[in-house]
Amino acid sequence: MQRIQMTQTYSQAFEDYLKVIHKLVRRAGRATTSEIARCLDVRPASVTGMLQKMAELEPPLVSYEKHQGAVLTEAGEVEALRVIRRHRLLELFLHEYLNYSWDEVHEEAERLEHVISDKLGARIAALLGDPDRDPHGHPIPSADLVLRPLTEFPLSQLPVGGWGIVRRVRDDEPAVLRYVGRLGLRPFAPIRLVSHVALDGTYHVLVLETGETVVLGTAVAEAIFVDHLSVPLMITNQSNAEDED
Amino acid sequence: MQRIQMTQTYSQAFEDYLKVIHKLVRRAGRATTSEIARCLDVRPASVTGMLQKMAELEPPLVSYEKHQGAVLTEAGEVEALRVIRRHRLLELFLHEYLNYSWDEVHEEAERLEHVISDKLGARIAALLGDPDRDPHGHPIPSADLVLRPLTEFPLSQLPVGGWGIVRRVRDDEPAVLRYVGRLGLRPFAPIRLVSHVALDGTYHVLVLETGETVVLGTAVAEAIFVDHLSVPLMITNQSNAEDED
DNA sequence: CCTATAATTTAGTCATACCTAAATTTAGAT
DNA sequence: ATCTAAATTTAGGTATGACTAAATTATAGG
Numbered sequence: 001m002q003r004i005q006m007t008q009t010y011s012q013a014f015e016d017y018l019k020v021i022h023k024l025v026r027r028a029g030r031a032t033t034s035e036i037a038r039c040l041d042v043r044p045a046s047v048t049g050m051l052q053k054m055a056e057l058e059p060p061l062v063s064y065e066k067h068q069g070a071v072l073t074e075a076g077e078v079e080a081l082r083v084i085r086r087h088r089l090l091e092l093f094l095h096e097y098l099n100y101s102w103d104e105v106h107e108e109a110e111r112l113e114h115v116i117s118d119k120l121g122a123r124i125a126a127l128l129g130d131p132d133r134d135p136h137g138h139p140i141p142s143a144d145l146v147l148r149p150l151t152e153f154p155l156s157q158l159p160v161g162g163w164g165i166v167r168r169v170r171d172d173e174p175a176v177l178r179y180v181g182r183l184g185l186r187p188f189a190p191i192r193l194v195s196h197v198a199l200d201g202t203y204h205v206l207v208l209e210t211g212e213t214v215v216l217g218t219a220v221a222e223a224i225f226v227d228h229l230s231v232p233l234m235i236t237n238q239s240n241a242e243d244e245d
Numbered sequence: 246m247q248r249i250q251m252t253q254t255y256s257q258a259f260e261d262y263l264k265v266i267h268k269l270v271r272r273a274g275r276a277t278t279s280e281i282a283r284c285l286d287v288r289p290a291s292v293t294g295m296l297q298k299m300a301e302l303e304p305p306l307v308s309y310e311k312h313q314g315a316v317l318t319e320a321g322e323v324e325a326l327r328v329i330r331r332h333r334l335l336e337l338f339l340h341e342y343l344n345y346s347w348d349e350v351h352e353e354a355e356r357l358e359h360v361i362s363d364k365l366g367a368r369i370a371a372l373l374g375d376p377d378r379d380p381h382g383h384p385i386p387s388a389d390l391v392l393r394p395l396t397e398f399p400l401s402q403l404p405v406g407g408w409g410i411v412r413r414v415r416d417d418e419p420a421v422l423r424y425v426g427r428l429g430l431r432p433f434a435p436i437r438l439v440s441h442v443a444l445d446g447t448y449h450v451l452v453l454e455t456g457e458t459v460v461l462g463t464a465v466a467e468a469i470f471v472d473h474l475s476v477p478l479m480i481t482n483q484s485n486a487e488d489e490d
Numbered sequence: 491c492c493t494a495t496a497a498t499t500t501a502g503t504c505a506t507a508c509c510t511a512a513a514t515t516t517a518g519a520t
Numbered sequence: 521a522t523c524t525a526a527a528t529t530t531a532g533g534t535a536t537g538a539c540t541a542a543a544t545t546a547t548a549g550g
Contacts, residue, residue: 043538043539045541046538046539049500053537098365111362256507278527279528287507288509289527291509294508294530297529312515312529
């Protein structure tokens with residue numbers, strides 16, 4: 001009465017590579033050896049070795065040619081999305097049920113994502129009501145592994161004077177998350193880019209909900225992703241829609 | 246602002262060895278190479294190698310001499326109890342919050358116990374109200390790693406005619422757990438050993454709560470642990486304290 | 491077009507944790 | 521006390537997935 005593992009399972013290392021390659025391919029069309037190495041904090045030579053292995057599995061997880069970087073195959077995409085789904089479900093679960101703040105969830109989920117069964121993933125998803133966003137606003141792939149396409153772009157690319165709504169914040173820097181959270185820059189927060197000082201690379205941002213204008217450096221302004229918001233008034237309070245700093 | 250891991254951390258393999266050695270030492274005073282091998286489903290030669298490594302760590306986790314088996318050192322005991330606490334907290338958590346039945350929790354906890362942080366362990370313990378039993382009745386080491394001493398003994402050792410109360414059931418055989426659970430033999434269930442048929446090794450057991458007398462084979466009777474119960478009446482319902490089958 | 495630099499790959503190591511086969515030690519039966 | 525069977529250890533090997541150093545390929549500037 002041994003339980004059979006229906007689903008092929010890959011090493012933690014492979015799962016980490018798949019996640020990173022998925023991210024880099026989304027961002028740039030392909031994942032280069034050195035970018036993967038940087039993301040995983042390993043040496044490029046190690047990445048070359050792993051890409052060769054992943055490309056020679058049956059089925060292959062990546063399509064890889066020497067010096068050309070890698071992209072995910074169909075099978076690789078599926079596996080990557082499975083890991084990403086587990087990760088984001090776990091983040092939300094830790095946040096909702098175990099009192100984790102949004103800067104703490106990532107690190108714990110990084111380890112748990114590799115060991116939870118499909119059953120546990122499904123139970124967590126059910127408990128959370130089949131959610132589609134993690135605490136940082138990242139989309140959670142659906143149970144059938146469809147990932148909502150991303151429309152948002154870095155706050156740093158908002159036109160000066162333009163309104164936006166925060167959609168997500170990069171989750172891999174706890175310090176950034178704590179800082180940004182304290183400023184009220186959380187998913188769904190309406191904001192306006194008041195000005196950009198090219199001299200020192202700062203962005204002056206009005207946070208509608210607090211009425212405060214905050215000043216962000218480039219690193220932070222590039223870690224916050226927003227959508228355009230044409231009519232800011234629809235949201236909320238009285239008269240500060242035209243406040244100036 | 247890197248987070249420092251205050252607590253020394255050991256490989257999953259070491260943690261598994263520590264758990265098994267802890268169990269065997271409790272049971273028999275020391276853990277032999279072949280018993281460890283059987284429990285972990287590895288070859289004795291592999292165990293020898295691991296015992297040598299664990300004995301030469303600083304601090305050593307086991308005290309080991311050739312051909313004499315191993316016992317845990319103070320440090321090994323602490324680590325073993327930490328893993329056991331995580332395992333049992335996880336089992337109860339899965340049972341209470343994620344709809345796992347008592348035969349499902351062990352397998353999932355086996356993997357999770359190696360990756361959850363102290364923080365997550367503490368949050369789970371708090372949520373559960375600092376429990377002292379897992380779903381199978383095994384004691385959970387306290388936060389300061391004290392393990393309640395065991396008084397219970399196998400049902401098979403109950404004197405014929407004697408009353409007992411189920412304290413715990415071995416958790417590593419899902420089929421046994423499902424079977425035993427269906428019979429009502431769960432922790433705190435009062436029972437009476439009606440008779441033992443030496444011929445075929447069966448035990449006839451009255452389950453007070455259901456009024457049924459069930460027949461158990463040796464394997465099952467040795468997987469159920471009970472304490473003596475002098476006065477069965479204290480517990481519950483009307484007239485079946487002296488029911489006979 | 492050619493060269494310097496950056497990116498990548500190859501070749502060879504290492505640690506972990508398992509394995510098999512063979513040698514050795516222990517322990518029980520006569 | 522001895523011999524045999526069981527338990528244990530040693531020796532040598534494998535797969536993973538990292539590393540370094542050296543060789544190779546790609547690319548951008550002149």
